[in-house]
Amino acid sequence: MIMENIFKRTSSHWVKYSDYDLVQSDDGTLYVMPADNATVKIFDPLENSEQMVIDALNVGLTCMSKNSTDEDIAGAVFGFVSEYGLLGLMTSLTTTPKFMDYDAVYLIKNQFIKEEAMSTEDYIEIFFPFDMPEIAKNNDAVSFNVSGNNDMMALAMTMSNRPMAVNMEFQRSYAERYDWLVKQFKDWAFTFVTSTLYYKDYDKLDETTKDVYRQAMACFDGISPSYHIELLDKPTIVWDFQSLALAIQMMFSLMLANEQNPLKICKHCNKVFKANRPKAVFCSPQCKNRYNVYKSRAKNKDHE
Numbered sequence: 001m002i003m004e005n006i007f008k009r010t011s012s013h014w015v016k017y018s019d020y021d022l023v024q025s026d027d028g029t030l031y032v033m034p035a036d037n038a039t040v041k042i043f044d045p046l047e048n049s050e051q052m053v054i055d056a057l058n059v060g061l062t063c064m065s066k067n068s069t070d071e072d073i074a075g076a077v078f079g080f081v082s083e084y085g086l087l088g089l090m091t092s093l094t095t096t097p098k099f100m101d102y103d104a105v106y107l108i109k110n111q112f113i114k115e116e117a118m119s120t121e122d123y124i125e126i127f128f129p130f131d132m133p134e135i136a137k138n139n140d141a142v143s144f145n146v147s148g149n150n151d152m153m154a155l156a157m158t159m160s161n162r163p164m165a166v167n168m169e170f171q172r173s174y175a176e177r178y179d180w181l182v183k184q185f186k187d188w189a190f191t192f193v194t195s196t197l198y199y200k201d202y203d204k205l206d207e208t209t210k211d212v213y214r215q216a217m218a219c220f221d222g223i224s225p226s227y228h229i230e231l232l233d234k235p236t237i238v239w240d241f242q243s244l245a246l247a248i249q250m251m252f253s254l255m256l257a258n259e260q261n262p263l264k265i266c267k268h269c270n271k272v273f274k275a276n277r278p279k280a281v282f283c284s285p286q287c288k289n290r291y292n293v294y295k296s297r298a299k300n301k302d303h304e
């Protein structure tokens, strides 16, 4: 509700492919990238932003859980990426998504790259480990060559109003490190668990523990989306989400701070859900039924 008002108008369209592969580079690093013959689709991830946040948190919980196998974790990550595309980490770590206009990029404090600044080319290489785009510089204008495919050229044309780096993220050769994706999902879930436990156990926690929780929360920050004004029927703020990760982070923050529709963990299946009533403890009537069946079975066993 609140979100719909604040972010009424957004330029947030994102690109996803029909299929993704896990590809290993020469040095053994694993990357997630579009599969060779995957088809491309443009969609608006904010159309159902709450579901996207819940899905991201559940991927993170799967990655965090000691009971998860490597297959469980890969399944969760690939499930998310197939639904929403890659996270757009390349434009979430820099001080501006328009870094292609400069020779150097400046990085915000982040969990993946320690350097505060690096050459733009070195930075891009991190996300194009297999096929570096050809970057041409004409006077002040920078452009990159879209490799042969017609669909890639059409895509670059459709998205030509977005920063060039965002366009590069939509290309077939753009890749994100698998361990970075897992870490990002884990971080979101960790933030959620921390905040949930803090309020759940508030009365039982001593000051030192509370402080640890507060500090854990303080690590959760990021750059806000930028905006521009469009002269529609009246001057209108349009928010520019130039990275899926930043869109998730912003929407997640709003949901965390929204008292009316709290995010909770289902008592039966341990998945995150949006509680429509403050007292709700189950994500669905099915989970409530199953929980009660298990409980009464356990009780009967006690009596045997």
Ligand SMILES: [Zn+2]
Residues within 6 Å of the ligand: 266, 267, 268, 269, 270, 271, 282, 283, 284, 287
């Ligand atoms: Zn449930």
